[in-house]
Amino acid sequence: MDTLRIYLKLIGISMRSRLQYRADFVTGIISVIVLNAVNLTLIGILVNRFVHLNGWGLWEMVFLYSFWVMSHSLYSLLFWHFNTMEDHIVQGTFDQFLLRPIGTLVQFLGREIQYIGIGDVIVGATGLTLAYSHLHLDWGIYEYTWLVVSVLSGTLVETAIAWIISSLSFWTTRSMSAFFVMMRLNALTQQYPIDIFGTWFRVVVTGLIPVAFINYYPSLLLLGKTEQAGSWGWLGMMSPVVAVLLLGIALLVWNRALRRYSSTGS
Amino acid sequence: MRLFWSFTRQSFHSSAIYRFDFWLQLFSVFLMMYSVFWIWTILYHQRPGAFGISLEQMITYGVLGMALDTIFHPGRGPQMYIAQQIRSGAIDTDLMKPLDFHLHMLARHFGETLFRFSTLALPSLIIGYLFLDLQLPAGWAQGLLFVISLLLGFMVLFSLNFLLGLLAVVTLDIRSITWAYNGIVRFFAGQMVPLWVFPGFIGALAAVLPFKSIFYIPLSIYIGRLSGSEAWQAIGFQLVWICVLIPLGRLAWGRIHSRLVVQGG
Incomplete structure (x- = not known):
């Protein structure tokens, strides 16, 4: 409980320091909305033609896309700075997290809040609402609950993968290219249904780097497409399980990484 | 020309250390080429011969677009360098150099682009040729026109990026603007979806904006969608925009330079 209190306090401080730059805040959010609008227009043109x-169909693609953005928004708000781990390691600034008498992870996570995530929330919620009405979906309490559960699971899946990659930089010092591979895989599963990319791609994003659980599999379930997906359909239910498993693995890797850490001393 | 080479050499030296990094980069290019291959295969399976283009041509367009993305991605370029120098205050060392700033940026960026072309784009093209049905240009003449329009495309992109970089001098930070910028440039450049697929108004807009010089014109020439007088017209279009953008960039730099304030140190 103490840890949570400290974390919230740190986040509060980060938020206030971020809000010093109002102009940057606004252009950042507008930029995110523009970027997503452009992506969706491109998808719209293709599917339309x-x-x-x-x-x-068009709105099913919008649903898939927005579902991903919704999951991603929480990750980008609170956990995005796993990306910056390698800088701390290369420059030796990681030491500061080990010196203070609070948990290393809490300090690291509380360091930053990436307000850009608010833009993602706006895009995700708008997209999902529009898709919901265009697809004439009629959900009950069960579907809504499942939506919330699988969005949160998606966040945890993305977070856990980023956490594992950033932990790997304790061994390799460089992790940016690994993040790029993950971003590419993410962008593909975000924008296109993975069933178009052939079997081996599907195996990779399902079993190896399971980004398909962020949006694809839950969307199959919520859009009633599980039968169309054949023998892969049952995976629609598995997002929470995958999320928990991945977090476990991430925690293991992280602990090993910490034990291995020796400062660069520069 | 020696100036241009020295920046290429420097890029080689600073990147040679991270070999694992290189393989991952190559892998992510492959991933994008592979995905675009499948997207067009599926779409053309649904509607063969769409827009008067064969599947082979469309795949070549897409795969080539992804391979060239390694050198023409708008997220890399002089604007990143300028923004970084502005943030750290090190821009004064650039200004002290006995070298025209605009030319310095061009040489530096050309060097880096050449480096990335030989280490990333070229291997990607070979992989695309071997595994993903990437075809050779229709003939020698077409290939030559492609190279010319690619160089002109580089100049257009450089000039646009340079202007964005100048914005960093004024606003001190362009990180968030670059996301929207990258998205818009790639969209109107036809990096992923060619301009002939665009409907009505968006198509008309894309046809007059300078961005199509970057991907759409070189790629269309390569696959033979634009040939003969049409290809020359497209190259003329690129030249016109270069003649507008270069003086614009130099003029803007001249004005900003005279009121530049350098922070820190």
């Missing part, structure tokens, strides 16, 4: 993409 070809009617559908492997059985996915």
